Amino acid sequence: MKxxxxxxxxxxxxxxxxxxIYRVLAPVKDNGFYVYKAISSADEVDLDFANTKIPPKEIFxxxxxxxxxxxxxxxGIELIEPENSVEKQVxxxxxxxxxxxxxxxxxxxxxxxFDDPYFAQRRKNTLLxxxxxxxxxxxxxxxxxxxxxxxxxxxxxILTDLGDKYxxxxxxxxxxxxxxxxxxxxxxxxxxxxxAMQLTKKALAAIKEELPIEKLNNTFAEVFDEDAxxxxxxxxxxxxxxxxxxxxxxxxxxxxxxxxSTGGKRIRLWDTCQFPLFTLHGSGHNxxxxxxxxxxxxxxxKFNYYPKILSEIGCVGCGRCILACSVNQDIRVVxxxxxxx
Amino acid sequence: xxxxxxxxxxxxxxxxxxxxxxxVIGYQKGTMPLRTTPCxxxxxxxxxxxxxxxxxxxxxxxxxxxxxxxxKKVGLIVKGCDARALAVCISESxxxxxxxxxxxxxxxxxxxxxxxxxxxxxxxxxxxxxTQDQIITKGKDFEHxxxxxxxxxxxxxxxxxxxxxxxxxxxxxxxxxxxSAVDWDAKLAEFEAKPPEERWAYFTELLSGCIKCYAxxxxxxxxxxxxxxxxxxxxxxxxxxxxIADVMFYHIVRALHVAGRCVGCGACTRACPMNIDLRLLSxxxxxxVKERYNFEAGLKTDEPPPMGTHTANDPQEFITxxx
Numbered sequence: 005m006k007x008x009x010x011x012x013x014x015x016x017x018x019x020x021x022x023x024x025i026y027r028v029l030a031p032v033k034d035n036g037f038y039v040y041k042a043i044s045s046a047d048e049v050d051l052d053f054a055n056t057k058i059p060p061k062e063i064f065x066x067x068x069x070x071x072x073x074x075x076x077x078x079x080g081i082e083l084i085e086p087e088n089s090v091e092k093q094v095x096x097x098x099x100x101x102x103x104x105x106x107x108x109x110x111x112x113x114x115x116x117x118f119d120d121p122y123f124a125q126r127r128k129n130t131l132l133x134x135x136x137x138x139x140x141x142x143x144x145x146x147x148x149x150x151x152x153x154x155x156x157x158x159x160x161x162i163l164t165d166l167g168d169k170y171x172x173x174x175x176x177x178x179x180x181x182x183x184x185x186x187x188x189x190x191x192x193x194x195x196x197x198x199x200a201m202q203l204t205k206k207a208l209a210a211i212k213e214e215l216p217i218e219k220l221n222n223t224f225a226e227v228f229d230e231d232a233x234x235x236x237x238x239x240x241x242x243x244x245x246x247x248x249x250x251x252x253x254x255x256x257x258x259x260x261x262x263x264x265s266t267g268g269k270r271i272r273l274w275d276t277c278q279f280p281l282f283t284l285h286g287s288g289h290n291x292x293x294x295x296x297x298x299x300x301x302x303x304x305x306k307f308n309y310y311p312k313i314l315s316e317i318g319c320v321g322c323g324r325c326i327l328a329c330s331v332n333q334d335i336r337v338v339x340x341x342x343x344x345x
Numbered sequence: 346x347x348x349x350x351x352x353x354x355x356x357x358x359x360x361x362x363x364x365x366x367x368x369v370i371g372y373q374k375g376t377m378p379l380r381t382t383p384c385x386x387x388x389x390x391x392x393x394x395x396x397x398x399x400x401x402x403x404x405x406x407x408x409x410x411x412x413x414x415x416x417k418k419v420g421l422i423v424k425g426c427d428a429r430a431l432a433v434c435i436s437e438s439x440x441x442x443x444x445x446x447x448x449x450x451x452x453x454x455x456x457x458x459x460x461x462x463x464x465x466x467x468x469x470x471x472x473x474x475x476t477q478d479q480i481i482t483k484g485k486d487f488e489h490x491x492x493x494x495x496x497x498x499x500x501x502x503x504x505x506x507x508x509x510x511x512x513x514x515x516x517x518x519x520x521x522x523x524x525s526a527v528d529w530d531a532k533l534a535e536f537e538a539k540p541p542e543e544r545w546a547y548f549t550e551l552l553s554g555c556i557k558c559y560a561x562x563x564x565x566x567x568x569x570x571x572x573x574x575x576x577x578x579x580x581x582x583x584x585x586x587x588x589i590a591d592v593m594f595y596h597i598v599r600a601l602h603v604a605g606r607c608v609g610c611g612a613c614t615r616a617c618p619m620n621i622d623l624r625l626l627s628x629x630x631x632x633x634v635k636e637r638y639n640f641e642a643g644l645k646t647d648e649p650p651p652m653g654t655h656t657a658n659d660p661q662e663f664i665t666x667x668x
Contacts (some may be wrong), residue, residue: 020501034553036463054467057618058556067556068586103655139485141469235413242407244560246618260585273585274556281576283644294412309468330564330616331403332382 005180006173007192010163014189015170016046019096021186026131029063031056040095051097051165053164054141055322060095060102061109061254064126068273071122071259075267088122097163098157101146101320105252107158111314112255123273131178134159138203140211143323145336148215151320155208164200171200185288217307217317223342224308230298233345237338238296240331241278244344247325247333248276248302253318256282277301288332303338349404349450350397353422353516356448360420361389366446370402370408371422378473378482379458383408395422397516402455402498404612406430406566409440418444424452426500426610428509429643430566433606437647439569449512450522451521454501455481455632459620461496465489465567500611502527510644529628536625548593554619555592557585561623562599564616567606574598600626604632605650 008205010018022028023043031051032041037057043049073084098134110127113120137144146152156162160179163170171192174180183189227233246256258275262268275282278299283292310318319335326334356507357369373384373394381400385408404427409419412449416497423431429450434440462470465482469649480491507521536544559575564567583598584591600623607627614622634640637660638651651659 036459036466038467052467054469068588142471239385239408239411239413242560242563242616243562244616245558246560246616249556249558250618258585260581262584271586273587276558279559279576326376328618330560330618332377332380334376334382337376 005174005183007197008174008183008189009192009196010170010172010189012168012170014262015049015051018186018189019043019046022094022096025092027091028096029060030096031094038102040097042093049096051135053097054139055099055102055324057250057324057328059105059250059322059324060098061105061223061252061255063093063095063130064106064109064123064273065113065255065257069122071272073267073269074155074280076265088125088274090126090129092129092131093126096133097135098132098159098200099135099137099322100153100157100159101137101144101151101322102252103132103158104146104151104155104320105322107130108253108310108316108318108320109255111176111316113218115314131182132159132161134162136162136164136200136203136207138165138207139203140207141323142212143326144211144321145213145215147211147218147320148207148213149317149319149321151219153211154204162165164203166196166199166203169196171196178235211341214267216343217319217339218311219309220339220342221308223345224304227306227342227345228300233341234296234300236341237333238294238299241295241333242331243275243278243280243295243298245278246328248278249274250324250328252320252322252324253306254302258282277305303335349517350395353397353420353450354392354395356514357386357395357420357518358392358519360393360446360448361386363420365422367411367417368414369395369420369422369448370405370414370446371395372397372403372405375400378470379461390546391497397450398420399454399493400457400458401450402458402611402615404430404566404610404631406434406440407564407612409445410434410569415635416444418446420448422448422450423509423512424450424455425509426452427566427609428511429506429608430436430610432511432568432607432643432646433567433650435646437606437653440653442646446513446514447509449509449515451508451515451517451519452501452504453507453521454504455498455500456493459615461491464581466490482646490561493614498611498615499527499622500609500614503529503609503628511572513668527551530632533625533629538631548596549589551621551623552592552596553589554621555596556619557587557592557595558618560616560618561613561621565603566610566612567603567608568599574602583657596623596626600630603627605640605652606640 027040027042029040031038031053032048032199035048038053039056039058040060070086072086075082113123140153156175159175162173172184256275256277258273285292306318310316355634369386371384372381375382379400383405384394392500404425405421408414435442468484468487470482470484474481478493480493480496482489583594634651640648640651
């Protein structure tokens, strides 16, 4: 399908059209930062953002989610499926790094014998309208992990901000179908397409970080046992879960049962390998008793185990962990140290 | 501040050269503007890595409590609030006084980085310079000059301890004159005057963003329990979800655990990735403890906090006569 042009003045009109068919999630400024929220009016949307603080993983993988409830009855236990009927939804303004994170999460939630139905259902019903990154932050390193500020991977439509308008490009059949429903949207001209290309080049040039992550795969394995190496980073870590909770690809969870005399529910919650409790065994033994082992786990999981098992780097280079860390633990410094070791 | 930085480095160098300490924990330049990161110095020649500026906001007491530093003789760079947190830890037998050389820094308050960043967001600060009374931030296509006094952290604005109440060495040898502080009593009085539903609504709204990453607990120098109540599973005291009831329960219990111990250093607020500021709650507790027990946390190393002791003379009318 030919590229289209959406004037910024037409954005509210587009959003209202979308809202007729979909639940629309978009970046909203809240308490000083941006989050993806289901919106009830186009006024709430603010596409003039770098990226959201909370990664959009929570749209598919909520912080806490009831998997099922159960009741004690005279005939035994009755299981009740949650009412997780997911309406059709669209995420507007997803960045390339985050769209890539969904592709990684897809692999995880469908890994092995079972395809996680809760996650899969939401993913299936969601259309992604991306927004290319004209202005990557200094903490962005997507190009070092196989991404790009203009990455289209995982999206159905991508918008490129051309100042007073967006270049709208459909990337697949789902995107085409959506754009066909919007008859008033006009075709782009050659100049618009040229301008978008120029912006791509500029954005790529703006990313200064070139971290040799793919080449480091084996080096990570070599430093695995070097306690002193990991200690230089873990010594400043306070062991909170900010980096994992705000990471778009961290997906580890805890499952708890909340029970009363009449029944209960099983809940899935975000968890993190940075907490000692994460690996504590029932016996009292903890295979990762120290901070350096926990920090190593997070790094190795993304940059060594993921490449080994799924042939992908488990990081999309969004830099959220760098921004979130209160003690300024910077994953880029870890890469450089691995490189130098 | 540069003078203080130079003196601090010299003191650290000497301490390490004379083998009076095994390790010094201070601050070094961070990887982003307006940030510092903890610095662990074991060799005298590395003392020059240490910095002292308006971004040295972390409370480093937490690091004394970490396993890898147990038993070591540590030199620690502290501000007034940090020294008070350290005093509480010492009074509660968590840190041995003689194992620490307290290198005290006179402090006029640290910058509120999040507030400065919010000022230019979604643009990004790529460079920042702090002068006597200004903060000059630069980004890709902007330059902003801000008045420093408007961007001091709220916890610092309320601080009366610009000089560490306990220390071995006061860097600069010049205690600072106290600056006028924010009137928390007035703020609290205004809040207390509200009906209970409104107060509850305030905290509910405030905490609705909590993602339970426990950064507040982990950054707090006084949350040193080997096993936090939220991590206990037999019995499980608190629900683990981010439903407001579970979130509220966690924060209320934590507040009670630090009542009469919290020194208001603001580490919890700074560490929160969701910008949640629970100071109203901690200040209220501070006020109650002051009124009931005439006690202010962190001023002495040999006085246990009121909630950790019992005497026959303890005020107790509030137990049977609720307000």
